[in-house]
Every structure is written in C-alpha cells, then in structure tokens.
Amino acid sequence: MDMPTVTPLMIFSAFAIGSIASYLAYKRERNPYIWFVVGFLFGIFGIFAIFFAAGKKKSVPSTEKKEPVFNIDGPKDKFWYYLDNLQQRQGPVSHDALTSAWKSGEVDVSTFVWNEEMTDWKPLKETLKAEEVKI
Incomplete structure (x- = not known):
C-alpha cells in the first residue's frame, strides 16, 4: 500500500x-x-x-436595585440602652442584642438609644450606617 x-x-x-x-x-x-x-x-x-457549536451566553446586566444594608454604628464592646414604647429605659443590652431587637421589630428607627460614648439620647436612625452589598 x-x-x-x-x-x-x-x-x-x-x-x-x-x-x-x-x-x-x-x-x-x-x-x-x-x-x-x-x-x-x-x-x-x-x-x-x-x-x-453552542454560542456563548451574553450576560444581561442586572436591572434589580441593590438595597444598602444598614448596621448600627457604635461601640460593640459597650452596653446600650433604649427607650421602649412606654418611654421606660431598657438595658443594659449588648450591641448584638440591640441589633437583634431592631431586626425583630421590637426596636424601630424612631426608638431613642444611648451608650457611654454618646452625650445624649439619639433616635436609632441617627446611629445607622449604610454599607454596600458585596456580591
């Protein structure tokens, strides 16, 4: 051959x-x-x-809005106090406990809060800090 x-x-x-x-x-x-x-x-x-051959999938830009995540800005190692609906002082509570109370709805953004580093009681909304969502 x-x-x-x-x-x-x-x-x-x-x-x-x-x-x-x-x-x-x-x-x-x-x-x-x-x-x-x-x-x-x-x-x-x-x-x-x-x-x-199969074509490449083109990525479609996301149209949904990314909501900022709010966290309570303040010392994590100090005790916090807050005023309940009857204007009675509650606390001392830890930073994590205050955050949990806020996320569960027990405390809202108009609730007054205080810790040792603050000179006066402030509404919770003044202590919130927005952070970008990291994806």
Whole structure:
C-alpha cells in the first residue's frame, strides 16, 4: 500500500480553510487559535462546526436595585440602652442584642438609644450606617 502523497496544494488549502475558520471564530468571539486547528484538520467540516457549536451566553446586566444594608454604628464592646414604647429605659443590652431587637421589630428607627460614648439620647436612625452589598 502506498501512502497518500501530501502536495503543497493540499497544505495551502488546509492553511486557507484554517485561516477562514479562525477569522469566523474571531468574529463570533471564540478562540481563533483552536478553530484554526479545527479548520486545518477537518476542512470545510471545521467551518460548519463553528456555526453549529453552542454560542456563548451574553450576560444581561442586572436591572434589580441593590438595597444598602444598614448596621448600627457604635461601640460593640459597650452596653446600650433604649427607650421602649412606654418611654421606660431598657438595658443594659449588648450591641448584638440591640441589633437583634431592631431586626425583630421590637426596636424601630424612631426608638431613642444611648451608650457611654454618646452625650445624649439619639433616635436609632441617627446611629445607622449604610454599607454596600458585596456580591
């Protein structure tokens, strides 16, 4: 059995088809180097494969608003006090306990709070600090 002869025309045509495949892949935002090799080795079938291969999914920018996260700004190692609905002082409570009471609805943003570092009672909304949501 004789081996098939590889002629310069065969190599040139394989190079040309590989180049076409590379160009088409580049236009479709695919890796042109890989598609050059596919076109070089498989010829016209490599070019057809570019069109039948699954396309890249384009990411759609998110339209939903990102809400800021509010945290109570103040010393975490000091005791806090707050005035309940009957204007009775409650406390001492830890920073975490005050945060839990706020998130559960027991304390709202109009509730007055105080700790040792504050000169006067302030509404909770004045001690809140907005932080960006990190995704």
